[in-house]
Amino acid sequence: MSRSGISIKGTREGLVIFLDAGYDFEEWKQNLKRHLESARGFFQGARFLLHPRRELPAEQEKEIVELVSQYGLVYLGRRKVVTPLSVRPQPRPSAEANTYLHRSHVRAGQILSTAENLVIMGDVHPGARVEAGGSVIVCGSLRGEVAAGKEGNPSAVIVAYRFAPVRLSIAGVSAPPPPSPLLMVKARLEGKNILLEPLFPH
Numbered sequence: 001m002s003r004s005g006i007s008i009k010g011t012r013e014g015l016v017i018f019l020d021a022g023y024d025f026e027e028w029k030q031n032l033k034r035h036l037e038s039a040r041g042f043f044q045g046a047r048f049l050l051h052p053r054r055e056l057p058a059e060q061e062k063e064i065v066e067l068v069s070q071y072g073l074v075y076l077g078r079r080k081v082v083t084p085l086s087v088r089p090q091p092r093p094s095a096e097a098n099t100y101l102h103r104s105h106v107r108a109g110q111i112l113s114t115a116e117n118l119v120i121m122g123d124v125h126p127g128a129r130v131e132a133g134g135s136v137i138v139c140g141s142l143r144g145e146v147a148a149g150k151e152g153n154p155s156a157v158i159v160a161y162r163f164a165p166v167r168l169s170i171a172g173v174s175a176p177p178p179p180s181p182l183l184m185v186k187a188r189l190e191g192k193n194i195l196l197e198p199l200f201p202h
Helices: 025-039 058-069
Strands: 006-010 015-019 047-052 074-077 099-102 111-114 116-118 131-132 136-142 145-148 155-161 167-170 171-175 182-190 193-198
Touching: 025 058, 047 058, 058 074, 074 136, 116 131, 131 136, 136 145, 136 193, 145 155, 155 167, 167 182, 167 193, 171 193
Parallel strands: 015 047, 047 074, 099 116, 111 131, 116 136, 131 145, 136 155, 145 167
Antiparallel strands: 006 015, 155 182, 167 171, 182 193
């Protein structure tokens, strides 16, 4: 059970949002909102299912669906939950977001660069480099070099499902890589330091 009462898993059908028993409706809503806000659009465009672990009246279900939909997710309903896979959200940024979507792996020796935000639907292999004027989101393993906010944007972040870069920087500020791979991590700039924190803090 999650300490927030909310768990999000990836399946073949889409994301499954588990609502754990032992929490009241308002706690569910508050904690779910906190999860989605901390993701900063990471799940935008993803399809989702609801899996409450206790009785959920139709009116409450409607409120939760409306809340989640505000963050750009698409409701599929309540369905049979299949075996969870690695979380692979399907972000579909709008044109207004000035985001470049790369739908494959970035392999050793390749350099992927954009002045916009960058979403990579794949892995960044060792020996590869990715850089963006805005934020970098990797829906897979990040094991190469990464630079976000390369034009001096201090609000840029780096997000990855499996976070293990050999070198990282945000707005020209560099930081040593983590000693071991981390899961679902966000890197952000605070002053002259880069902080690594869970994408979904408890």
